Amino acid sequence: MPSYDLIVIGGGLVGGAIAWGAAAQGASVALLDEGDVAFRAARGNFGLVWVQSKGAGMPPYAHWTRRSAALWPDLAGRLATSTGVDVALEQPGGLAFCLSDQEFETRAATIQRMHNESGDIGTRMLDRTEVRAMVAGLGDRVVGAAFCPIDGHASPLFLLRGLHAGLHALHADYLPGRHVDRIDAAPHSFTVHVGPERFTTGKLVIAAGLGSRDLAPLVGLSMPVKPLQGQILVTERLAPFLHYATHVMRQTAEGTVMLGDSQEDVGFDVTTRVAVLRKIADRNMQVFPALKDAAIVRMWAALRVMSPDGFPIYEQSQRFPGAFSATCHSGVTLAGAHALALAPAILAGALPEDLAAFSAARFAPAASG
Ligand SMILES: Cc1cc2nc3c(=O)[nH]c(=O)nc-3n(C[C@H](O)[C@H](O)[C@H](O)COP(=O)(O)OP(=O)(O)OC[C@H]3O[C@@H](n4cnc5c(N)ncnc54)[C@H](O)[C@@H]3O)c2cc1C
Structure with a gap:
């Protein structure tokens, strides 16, 4: 029976990201993945490495996000060196455009709150004139924007490919087409079942997105995640015009412009709807009127993995130590922290104190652990 230091x-x-980070520390690692039949947020997302609005009311999340953004260049560099995959990371700063005075005031209040709660990272509000000095081609409706100098973006598909290729380069086992259907658990000892196959490990991470909800209780954990649909449109390739990340629009390294993003509670439905797509297109054309001439070449819906309060869940099982939960709704943004901070902590056998706020005990204290 194959045995590993860590199974994810x-x-x-x-x-x-966790599997790659552990393998990069020298651990023997297997990554078991259900495959293309699953709902995969990782294959349908927007690609922002977004910091400015993350963690209002939850300072540990703000700090964790900022730490991840700081670790991202190291992750991207190491993946490029070891695999040749360029994940197209850029961190030029990010703009959140405001289309009314009310939007401007609401965003300014959020930025101020985050500044007071979690410290200054240089985020500031730009008025109508200032934002036009930074970005050409804005529509009349844009009254200003919030700008954060450490926001950025990357290609989420190249990131996924880079992580999988990185695992291969580190001689870790990426095992697709494996639906885990049973886990026999004892403290620091787990047997993972995939049909007739068995894998054993002393450390186990449940990071199965929307599949985590059913797996977590098998090792004494709670991951009450639910889907939240997001829809995205992609334009044809355009000449470079947008040199910043924005919260609802980004121009990729190839020139296409991704337009987002909706938030619909429709269960496990991944069909697109014209009304939602039209709303996304309308708002973005108000920001950049020239987009009305761009052809839309792709569109899709995908499901976010949402905890009840929208913040991550990280926890070690009290009943079966050695088993950990890991889920969040910003897996691109947090990839740096997952690979280079969380993975080493899991290998060392304990989560750091600054992750204690992410225990699922905050939802149902009696059900966790
Ligand atoms: C529209 C949209 C836009 C987004 N934009 C951004 C963004 O700009 N920036 C950002 O940081 N994040 C963004 N996200 C979120 C990001 O995509 C997710 O945080 C991330 O992909 C979640 O990754 P995950 O690994 O938890 O889940 P998933 O990508 O869903 O992966 C879970 C994996 O678990 C596997 N699995 C499930 N059950 C089992 C089982 N029983 N056995 C074995 N394997 C199993 C599945 O096969 C799947 O591959 C966006 C998401 C969406 C939907």
């Missing part, structure tokens, strides 16, 4: 269940961006 779920080969999306969260599981992939």
Whole structure:
């Protein structure tokens, strides 16, 4: 029976980053992934490495996000060196455009709140004139924007590919087409079942996205995640015009412009709807009127992995030490922290104190652990 230092269940961006980070520390690692039949947020997302609005009311999340953004260049560099995959990381700063005075005031209040709660990272509000000095071609409706100098973006698909290729380069086992259907658990000893196959490990991470909800209780954990649909449109390739990340629009390294993003509670439905797509297109054309001439070449819906309060869940099982939960709704943004901070902590056998706020005990204290 194959045996590993660490088995990670779920080969999306969260599981992939943790598995790669552990393998990079020298651990023997297997990444078990259900495959293309699953709902995969990692294959349908927007690609922002977004900091400015993350963690209002939850300072540990703000700090964790900022730490991840700082670790991202190291992750991208190491993946490029070891695999040749360029994940197209850029961190030029990010703009959140405001289309009314009310939007401007609401965003300014959020930025101020985050500044007071979690410290200054240089985020500031830009008025109508200032934002036009930074970005050409804005529509009349844009009254200003919030700008954060450490926001950025990357290609989420190249990131996923880079992590999987990185695992291969580190002689870790990426095992797709494996739906984990049973886990025999004892403290620091787990047997993972995939049909007739068995894998054993002393450390186990449940990072199976929306599949985590069913797997977590098998090792004494709670991951009450639910889907939240997001829809995205992609334009044809355009000449470079947008040199910043923005919260609802980004121009990729190839020139296409991704337009987002909706938030619909429609269960496990991944069909697109014209009304939602039209709303996304309308708002973005108000920001950049020239987009009305751009052809839309792709569109899709994908499911976010949402905890009840929208913040991550990281926890070690009290009943079965050695088993950990890991889920979040910003797996691109947090990839740096997952690979280079969370994975080493899991290998060392304990989560750091600054991750205590992410225990699922905050939802149902009696059900956790
Ligand atoms: C529309 C949209 C836009 C987004 N934009 C951004 C963004 O701009 N920036 C950002 O940081 N994040 C963004 N996200 C979120 C990001 O995509 C997710 O945080 C991330 O992909 C979650 O990764 P995951 O690994 O938890 O889940 P997933 O990618 O869903 O992967 C889970 C994996 O677990 C596997 N699995 C499930 N059950 C089992 C089982 N029983 N056995 C084995 N394997 C199993 C599945 O096969 C799947 O591959 C966006 C998401 C969406 C939907």
